[in-house]
Amino acid sequence: MSIAEVVGVGMHPFGKFPEKSVTQLARDAIRAAIEDSGIDPRSIGIVYVANCYLGFFTGQSDSVAPIIVGRSGLSGMPMIHVEGGGAAGSIAFHQAVLAVESDQYDVAIAVGVEKLYVPDNPGISISAIATSGEKSIATEMGLTWIGDLTMSARKLMSEYGWTQRDFAIIAEKNRFHAFENSDAELRSLISVDDVISSRVVAYPLTRPMCAGAAVDGASAVVISKAGYEVSRKINPQVRSMGFVGGRYISNRAVDDRPGMLSQDEAGRAFKIAYERASLGPQDLDLAQVHDAIAPEELLSYQMLGLCEPGGEADLLRSGATRIGGRIPVNTDGGLLGRGHPIAASGVAQIVESVRQLRGEAGKRQIYKDDDELPRVAAIQNAGAQGGPSGSTAVSAAIILTT
Numbered sequence: 001m002s003i004a005e006v007v008g009v010g011m012h013p014f015g016k017f018p019e020k021s022v023t024q025l026a027r028d029a030i031r032a033a034i035e036d037s038g039i040d041p042r043s044i045g046i047v048y049v050a051n052c053y054l055g056f057f058t059g060q061s062d063s064v065a066p067i068i069v070g071r072s073g074l075s076g077m078p079m080i081h082v083e084g085g086g087a088a089g090s091i092a093f094h095q096a097v098l099a100v101e102s103d104q105y106d107v108a109i110a111v112g113v114e115k116l117y118v119p120d121n122p123g124i125s126i127s128a129i130a131t132s133g134e135k136s137i138a139t140e141m142g143l144t145w146i147g148d149l150t151m152s153a154r155k156l157m158s159e160y161g162w163t164q165r166d167f168a169i170i171a172e173k174n175r176f177h178a179f180e181n182s183d184a185e186l187r188s189l190i191s192v193d194d195v196i197s198s199r200v201v202a203y204p205l206t207r208p209m210c211a212g213a214a215v216d217g218a219s220a221v222v223i224s225k226a227g228y229e230v231s232r233k234i235n236p237q238v239r240s241m242g243f244v245g246g247r248y249i250s251n252r253a254v255d256d257r258p259g260m261l262s263q264d265e266a267g268r269a270f271k272i273a274y275e276r277a278s279l280g281p282q283d284l285d286l287a288q289v290h291d292a293i294a295p296e297e298l299l300s301y302q303m304l305g306l307c308e309p310g311g312e313a314d315l316l317r318s319g320a321t322r323i324g325g326r327i328p329v330n331t332d333g334g335l336l337g338r339g340h341p342i343a344a345s346g347v348a349q350i351v352e353s354v355r356q357l358r359g360e361a362g363k364r365q366i367y368k369d370d371d372e373l374p375r376v377a378a379i380q381n382a383g384a385q386g387g388p389s390g391s392t393a394v395s396a397a398i399i400l401t402t
Helices: 022-037 053-056 064-070 084-099 121-128 145-160 164-178 192-197 266-277 294-305 313-319 342-358
Strands: 006-013 048-049 079-081 107-115 199-202 215-227 237-244 286-288 376-386 393-402
Touching: 006 022, 006 084, 006 342, 022 064, 022 084, 022 107, 022 215, 048 084, 048 342, 053 121, 064 079, 064 107, 084 107, 084 215, 084 237, 084 342, 084 376, 084 393, 145 199, 145 215, 145 294, 164 192, 164 286, 164 294, 164 313, 215 342, 237 266, 266 294, 266 376, 266 393, 286 342, 294 313, 342 376, 342 393
Parallel strands: 048 079, 048 107, 286 376
Antiparallel strands: 006 215, 006 237, 107 215, 237 393, 376 393
């Protein structure tokens, strides 16, 4: 079995681009990733395209991958469309890595793209995203993603002593990180006090504590076998992946999960990833995590093993998860700052991790002691929901190393 490396990364900035089509967004990201890798495009063996909502907006539910890949100027290889809500990009990456590691392909591409912004109709993007949950729960009963997550956050505030100010600190931190990211949706600084005084979405969450729904963007990565001829000297290795799904647990059994959709299975996924990588949380130099709302990031500290249960707020308040701290989290701004065009987010997490490991993150570049580049990056992502478990369909843990 071959070892997979990420040899090229590219993005179309995240934001509102009413003048651009979904194919234009994807084309820019794919071409940037190919150029970054230095490979001959004819060597690409397979492409996985993550997109969740093109059918919702246009009726084009099938043939998504060949349309997007073909309009990028590529042809001749299998083109596969994947879905999975917020985890769709991670699923595309997972499949591309397995395609290379199986020795069936030398080079694969994973791309995530979404076009969710509709001028003068902000509510339609929320309706689209609701389809990533089971309709009878997410739509007909009115239990939206934000409603579910808010109830979980309030429960955990009581359990772990979290405060609204902690959530504001995360929002302020991630916006600070996004400020120096030219690909980010939100590049304006905001104070903790301004976060708290902003419009309430669902207490304790204010608007800056929640990722926007109406966001366009695309991201892409090129993956090859280790040793394949590319232009870069630093090509991070996919050290391990742990992918799991939500479990059904009877009400007659003890459920040891914390009770937040995107994080419930993250601990189990990272247990697999750490074992496969022969690494542990103490080895991580940075992490990108799913923070559609600020409390998700706070809980991720526990689920990745960065602190003991109940120690999340102390870790945050110490500054450890800021750039310059012991374990910076969401160095590109995360979903709260970089933006969350759903299927593109998981691939964007890979892009940022690779840039950090290469030393190409500019003013937001992190360093270890003695100005050494980071060597181990972790990515946590999750998405889609439904079925008997009522839990997240895919929970992803990915570890990259140099």
